[in-house]
Amino acid sequence: MGSxxxxxxxxxxxxxxxxLIITVCGCTIGRVYRGSEIREDxxxxxxxxxxxxxxxLSIFGPPDRVQKQFxxxxxxxxxxxxxxxxxxxxxxxxxxxxxxxxxxxxxxKDSLVILFDKDGVVKDYGHYQGTTELRPL
Amino acid sequence: MKGKxxxxxxxxxxxxxLLFSTGCIVGRYYxxxxxxxxxxxxxxxxxxxxxxxIEWFGPPQNYMSPTVFNKIMRDLDVTGEPLGTFPFANIxxxxxxxxxxxxLVLVLFNYAEAKVKSDHLVIFLDENERVKYYxxxxxxxxx
Numbered sequence: 001m002g003s004x005x006x007x008x009x010x011x012x013x014x015x016x017x018x019x020l021i022i023t024v025c026g027c028t029i030g031r032v033y034r035g036s037e038i039r040e041d042x043x044x045x046x047x048x049x050x051x052x053x054x055x056x057l058s059i060f061g062p063p064d065r066v067q068k069q070f071x072x073x074x075x076x077x078x079x080x081x082x083x084x085x086x087x088x089x090x091x092x093x094x095x096x097x098x099x100x101x102x103x104x105x106x107x108x109k110d111s112l113v114i115l116f117d118k119d120g121v122v123k124d125y126g127h128y129q130g131t132t133e134l135r136p137l
Numbered sequence: 138m139k140g141k142x143x144x145x146x147x148x149x150x151x152x153x154x155l156l157f158s159t160g161c162i163v164g165r166y167y168x169x170x171x172x173x174x175x176x177x178x179x180x181x182x183x184x185x186x187x188x189x190x191i192e193w194f195g196p197p198q199n200y201m202s203p204t205v206f207n208k209i210m211r212d213l214d215v216t217g218e219p220l221g222t223f224p225f226a227n228i229x230x231x232x233x234x235x236x237x238x239x240x241l242v243l244v245l246f247n248y249a250e251a252k253v254k255s256d257h258l259v260i261f262l263d264e265n266e267r268v269k270y271y272x273x274x275x276x277x278x279x280x
Contacts, residue, residue, distance in 0.1 A: 028247040054270035061274030062259035
């Protein structure tokens with residue numbers, strides 16, 4: 001038989017454990033990858049006024065999108081990544097109340113847009129590497 | 138001491154239940170006809186005809202041409218990407234998508250990951266309906 005003080009501390013620990021168990025906190029991490037990474041560095045491979053559509057296709061592969069304009073085509077390459085993380089604190093047994101939720105969604109894209117003239121030669125291009133800005137959580 | 142061991146067993150029991158209340162989800166999604174990679178080497182710019190391409194790879198998913206209508210359709214959320222179908226244009230496009238989904242579901246922690254990759258073949262035709270340029274990328278092998 002323990003003393004009254006000891007019993008009290010046990011029951012406090014039990015109550016605290018019970019509270020902790022019924023107040024569930026959960027973490028959810030999500031990752032989405034869409035498309036293929038842009039294989040080559042456009043700065044090294046594209047020469048404005050020289051590189052042709054055929055060369056672009058052999059270097060970067062087929063584009064994700066082709067847009068036709070009256071003065072030439074546009075090739076669009078894109079690689080998308082989405083990182084999401086959620087932290088939830090809830091009581092799922094009695095009240096089913098969500099006490100706290102924190103969500104962070106980061107969606108970044110690597111994109112390369114190449115503009116051709118009517119003869120199929122690169123007129124201009126734009127490249128942006130957004131996926132390097134993704135934070136792990 | 139009895140009380141302490143009771144708490145220990147109770148807590149361990151709860152932890153064990155939490156640990157083993159786990160689930161795994163694995164999903165696979167495939168869309169579109171597979172592109173015959175062994176036929177790619179037979180495509181010769183200036184020689185291969187549109188008919189041969191259609192014979193080897195079947196009907197293309199997208200004939201892409203003036204995009205005004207496509208753009209309107211996309212703006213109205215009627216069609217998403219890829220672009221809609223426009224017959225008799227000079228671009229043939231074939232796409233095969235594969236998505237691998239995996240998830241780990243625990244009581245306190247969940248992790249989900251989806252990877253979507255595509256095999257993509259785009260062929261540009263000249264005015265004589267012969268291959269002018271083409272591009273092929275096998276994205277699904279990265280999965």
